[in-house]
Amino acid sequence: MTASFGDKASSLVGALGAALSARESANGTSPRSGQPVWRNSYYEGQLEDRIWRPIGIGRQRGTRKGASRLAGAVLKAARALDLRTRKERKGKTPGVRNGVLGEIGIAVLETLYGLVDYATGRLEPAINTIAERTGYSYSAVHNALARLRDRGFLKWIRRSRKTENKGEAGPQVVQIPNAYVSSP
Numbered sequence: 001m002t003a004s005f006g007d008k009a010s011s012l013v014g015a016l017g018a019a020l021s022a023r024e025s026a027n028g029t030s031p032r033s034g035q036p037v038w039r040n041s042y043y044e045g046q047l048e049d050r051i052w053r054p055i056g057i058g059r060q061r062g063t064r065k066g067a068s069r070l071a072g073a074v075l076k077a078a079r080a081l082d083l084r085t086r087k088e089r090k091g092k093t094p095g096v097r098n099g100v101l102g103e104i105g106i107a108v109l110e111t112l113y114g115l116v117d118y119a120t121g122r123l124e125p126a127i128n129t130i131a132e133r134t135g136y137s138y139s140a141v142h143n144a145l146a147r148l149r150d151r152g153f154l155k156w157i158r159r160s161r162k163t164e165n166k167g168e169a170g171p172q173v174v175q176i177p178n179a180y181v182s183s184p
Contacts, residue, residue: 067118
């Protein structure tokens with residue numbers, strides 16, 4: 001039996017890609033550094049001053065009172081969205097217990113509003129910290145963060161930090177906790 005054109009093309013592309021990456025690695029022109037960090041990571045301090053803003057409503061921006069008013073409004077909207085989508089989902093799929101955010105998503109959002117520095121908007125907890133505070137597992141919190149981001153309640157940037165290992169063997173960059181921004 002003869003191979004199809006698609007099979008031949010994919011094997012050719014795979015072989016070409018392997019040859020190019022081997023050549024790039026050999027002469028040092030690879031766009032990948034080989035460091036153990038996520039792609040699209042920014043160095044610490046590179047973007048934070050542009051994304052973090054004082055938390056609050058109106059003239060009370062950056063105060064505890066203004067921030068608690070904003071947090072209350074956002075949490076109310078999140079709960080309403082979850083309740084509405086739970087009812088819609090129950091009509092289509094019997095046995096569904098959660099809306100699009102879920103109980104864990106609401107708990108994570110509450111925890112984030114409890115951890116934010118209202119005056120600067122600085123919010124950079126590790127996922128393990130959020131998991132410990134909420135009492136849920138790492139993967140449940142990670143999935144809840146993704147749902148909050150997908151629904152517009154939260155944004156984040158991945159960050160890394162240069163190490164002091166210049167000229168030594170080992171990683172020159174390490175991953176650090178994400179920088180979060182509450183969207184509303």
